[in-house]
Amino acid sequence: MKMKKKFVSMVLSLAMVATVVTGCGNDGGSAPASTDTTTTDAAADTTTDAAADTTTDAAADTTTDAAADTTTDAAEDTTTDAAAEASGELITVGIINNDPNESGYRTANDKDLKATFTEENGYDASFAYSNENDEQIAAAQKFIQDGVDYLLLSAAGTAGWDSTLQDAQDAGVRVILFDRVIDADESLYEGSIVSDMDAEGQKAVEWLKSQSLSEYNIIHLQGVMGSAAQVGRSGALTDTAAAEGWNIVTQQTADWNAETAQQIVQSVIDSGTSFNVIYAENDDMARGAVAALDSANISHGVDGDVIIMGFDCNKWALQELLDGNWNYDGQCNPFQSSYISDIIKTLESGGTLSEKTIIMDEKGFDATTITAEDVENYGI
Secondary structure: OHHHHHHHHHHHHHHHHHHHHHHHHHHOOOOOOOOOHHHHHHHHHHHHHHHHHHHHHHHHHHHHHHHHHHHHHHHHHHHHHHHHHHHHHOEEEEEEEOOHHHOHHHHHHHHHHHHHOOHHHOEEEEEEEOOOHHHHHHHHHHHHHHOOOEEEEOOOOOOOOHHHHHHHHHOOOEEEEEEOOOOOOHHHOOEEEEOOHHHHHHHHHHHHHHOOOOOOEEEEEEOOOOOHHHHHHHHHHHHHHHHHOOEEEEEEEOOOOHHHHHHHHHHHHHHOOOOOEEEEOOHHHHHHHHHHHHHOOOOEOOOOOEEEEEEEOOHHHHHHHHOOOOOEEEEOOOOOHHHHHHHHHHHHOOOOOOOOEEEOOOOEEEOOOOOHHHHHHHOO
16 A cells, blocks of 8 residues: 555656646747647647546545555454454453362352353353362462452351452452351452351251250261351351250361261271261261261161261252151252342442342251152252
8 A cells, every 4th residue: 555655656746747847848938940839739738648647547546545445444443343342241250169079069059150150141250169278369369460350259268368358459359259258357348148157057956956865975077177167067066065065976077078077987986986966067978977877787867876967958968858868958058149140230230239248048957847849949
């Protein structure tokens, strides 16, 4: 395009020079008698017409090329704007969760989040997983540096998040808690959609108290220490045991793991220590405990020698209740993503939240009253 523009300038310059030369010759004096006026006029006309034609054609080329360039530039600008607009429609979300393989609950929770935070729903979501607080904090810092719009957090541990959440706030990243609470000032996050782990534990302990056993000798299988679920479910049992004089035979963490729980219970069996309750802080640990009992031919469940208690309400666990093999299961509702998405939409539209914390509705199920419909409706 630039070469054509230079060529047109050269043609126009030559045409101007030709005009100037002709004019100077005329101004120099009368033409010789031998000069043919007709021929001179014809040549002048020819030169003028040629210059005019050249100028016209060059101008036409210039106009055509300019129009083509303008069209191309406009198309490129339109494409760029459209891409930028499309990109701007996606809300970037960094989601920090515990290991999806940790338990059936966590698998369901992760699946629920991935089904909601999709491009089709207007989100560009990235996920990070760890059961370690320091690893989660490092992932959060990375998301903050990446400039995500929202940071969604299910903290492995309740403590140590203040400075990270302050960094997020300073960077304009909005934080929403899900699944678990943390020990941080409420001003550092927009909202939370969580289970009330204290209430879960208290509901389970009240049920256990209502069984009116002649004595309580309890194996207490704890989850990952320092997590909100562990703190809430453990606190309810230890406080009530102290108040009621219940005997905690052993209190150990099995890190939500069935195999570890089986080993702990097996060691108690091998020691010959008497027990009649297993309070496991999730279904997987309860299943591991039952495996140890079955290996030792110790009866459990309804009309059995050992009461089995779990949490999370996996469908297979609720079926164990329905079959009378377990006694109690406390619900922990993993389906939080729709609530989180509603909060984001409210904030994006400039609205305000009606409540800072949403507590998931959760139940406790007894083997003597659970129905097949309960298994189907509440099992995860």
